[in-house]
Amino acid sequence: MSDTAAASASATPANAPSADGDEERSVKLSCRGLWKIFGDDTDDARRFLERHGGTPTTEALDKAGLTPAVRNASLDVHEGEIFVIMGLSGSGKSTIIRCLSQLLEPTAGELVFEGQDLLACSRKELIDIRRHKMGMVFQHFALLPYLTVLGNVTFPLEIQGVDRATREQRAMEVIELVGLGGRELDFPRALSGGQQQRVGIARSLATEPELWFLDEPFSALDPLIRREMQDEFLRLQRLLHKSIVFITHDFDEAIRLADRIAIMNHGEIVQVGTPEDLVVRPATAYVEEFTRDVARSKVLSARSIMSPPAPGTDYGGEVKPADRVSAFAAPLVASGKPFAVVNRRGETIGRIDREAVVTLLAESA
């Protein structure tokens, strides 16, 4: 297990999209060899790690009576991407997001945010970073019940000492943005779950953070509302281009939202990759298990089913390399002609035939 984790972790940077003419995006948040071991004594756990050269075996951990919630995790979150960490309960996903946001201190490892070593920050520096550069949305909303919607959204600005007029104006902007205009004087208890989470989102955006943590934000909501909120979330991200760490236990949600996904199991990161990578090249049987029921047309991109372009073909339409098949399957099948795959520089890099799409759709069914 630990071998695959190490392998996939070291392969991570190579997964950044670049071949299609997209620029390599800079790394916003990066962690290397992150460990979080729960126990009575933090120093004890730290010494234990040092004794075992930083990578103890499962047996050694069991023998010492230590429970590692996160083991040797390494990942990079790029500027402007939605990085989803997906795992079932007990996989360590909520521990890792708390380590990344410094709500928990990791037992060992490196954590770098915008080139700054977060673990070396003083408490004051950390408060400053959180006030201006980080925002977080919580699974159970974590709204302050004694404040109105407006009071909740202005709260992060108020404790920074922003004056009342400015903070209320800014808060009203984000409240409008999440579609809660007119409800700003209600108390949280008067709102539905979905609306409460909109408040949580508005509140985390009020300070215009660059790094946005979302800890299972839609898990506590009904399936229909969840879907609506996912769409809302994608809409916001198209407007705001934040760097996002998104936690979920729902693989479908991960596939829908992610630019890249990290799969966690027993505290280890099993594989990091685009949804397409995971479906096409699952690193382990565990990952494959998740991907088995995924509708391939919703995950695979034009790039992965295209064939080399033949000059002089009569194309029925154009698609981008990263477009998912489900997005253009219907018009392509209807037009009866192949589509061209065109990159950002306007070059045709491939063609998609009707047969390729039909075969894929038939496989998914």
Add this chain to the structure above:
Amino acid sequence: MSLATATSPAPAARPFAGRLVWLAAIAVLVVLWQIAPSVAWIGDPASVYILPLQGWISSAMDWLVDDLSFGLFTFKELTRAIAWLLGLPLKACIAVLSKGWHLPIGADGVFVPPVPWFGVVAAVTWLGWRLGGRSLAILVALCFLYLAVFGQWASAMITLSSILVAVPVGVVVGIALGIVAHRSETLAALIRPLLDLMQTVPVFAYLVPVLFLFGFGPVSAMIATIIYAMPPMVRVTMLALKSVPPEVVEFGHMAGCTPRQMLWRILLPAARPSLMVGVNQVIMLSLNMVIIASMIGAGGLGRDVLTSLRRLAIGDGLEAGIAITLLAISLDRLSQAFVYRQKQPLHLEQGMGFLVRHATLSVFFGVVVASLLVAAFEPSIALYPKSMMLSTAPFWDGLVEFVNVHLYEYLDAIKAFLLINVLVPLKRFMVDAPWLGVVVILAVAGMRLGGVRLAIAVSLMAAFIALTGNWEKAMISVYLCGLSVIIASLIGIPIGILSARHDGFRRVARTTIDTLQTLPSFVYLIPVVMLFAVGDFSAMIAIVLYALAPAVRYADHGIRRVPANIMEAGTMAGCRPSQLLWKVQLPLAMPELMLGLNQTIMMALSMLVITALVGTNDLGQEVYIALTRADIGHGVVAGLCVAFIAMIADRLINAWAENRKRQLQLD
């Protein structure tokens, strides 16, 4: 599945060995019992050796008061300074409500009279209306009118003054200690056992040191009240801060709160509803203390009750007692209404004037000032006219006389029968119990229920009682308290079961219990003494009445908590209602019932000390005697003994209930 776990015997480890240990312990007890008469120290060590702890405590106290000095000032000066400081707001309150104020203006000074009675009634009625609507306004108005109409006004205002100072001080100090304990695990570990002790040591016991350190008078009475009423506030604060959802705390961190912002902007506001429950507790306990505090000089209604009880003037005592109860009820309801009040969003009030934003307070003070002005022009109405006062005292005195003349024989027959056949034999039996044997039994129980630490703790506490020469008195306490607890449980648990099964009955039972619990413990003594004169029997009845409430409450709660799916499983298995009760509900409610028993014991012990006033002969009496003689060592040691009895019962029962809950998978 769960039904099976509920009724089948728990898979106890080494059942046979366990039983053997118990048999051996009982055998030891019986043997010791037999040889106790011939070997004195086995029965009661007091005849051979007494640990001179009392003397040590008394001399330590003397040293504190007489010799300890911090260089610039002595310990005594420090305590007197604290008393002076706390005395300032008390004096101010008494001036406003009862005595009036001399302002040194002009040649003779100007006298500002106290707020007239109608001003106070109008002001609290307004408060009631604003906080809880019409019904609360009517309730509060009637309660305060009673004080005026029945001639309790002057005393009631003195009592109210001390409550108005004691409660805020108790709340603020309690919250501060709670915050400190929340911040530091070490301090929490120090504070927790201290709280246990403060809540189990009978009140009388710390009246003695308070008297010693702060002198006799309203201020030291108030300090004793604060000490008595504060522990629940500390506990509630610790619990409330701890139960703020972790995500909310995490949000605070992510928003970039400094530790101070975290406390004031997140933790305290989020904990506010629970904290207000604590405030309510402080109010109720302060009022409970009113009569006891009058023993070290509180004055007011407490002194009225105490003196009439001593004169056996039942009517007067009852009227003053009712006045305390009504004061308690109005303050209780007002504070509860304050908790559940809906706050208006703050920024809506932008642009409004201060007076409008604080309408409740503005009108409150407006009414007070207006009533002062009216009284200034027409001084005759400032005091409630004597001619319009009522008193029911003659009626009650007449009733008591009637009872004594006509029913004495019957009541006395019942009392005599129970005394001869139950109380006295039981008392003899308990007093004869050899201390060494009891210690062994307790140690075995502790071992079986909670392990070595519990065994050592309970046997040390029992040994302390024996070695300080209080064994006989302690066993009398155990007998009186134990018998009362059994009777209270026999009455209370069936009531609780009934109320769990019938919603209509429950409403009645709940209201009755709530009212019973707002009565200060002394008030229970009045009707009992009326009917049965003084002695163990009266004490027992008063204790039963006082300790009934938790038995009812916990039985009701325990039965209602039985999971619905298990009840359904039982019904589908074909249980008759009685089978459902005996085979499903009661076994599952057992841990809850035991916690109720625990509370009943605690209430009984706290009442036990108060019944010393009606002539018992137990530890309570020892503490009371120590108080009257200002014998500090004696009072503290006897008080500690009562606390240790309470703690032994508490630890053992809790350990049992925890085990059982784990086995039943109720948590």
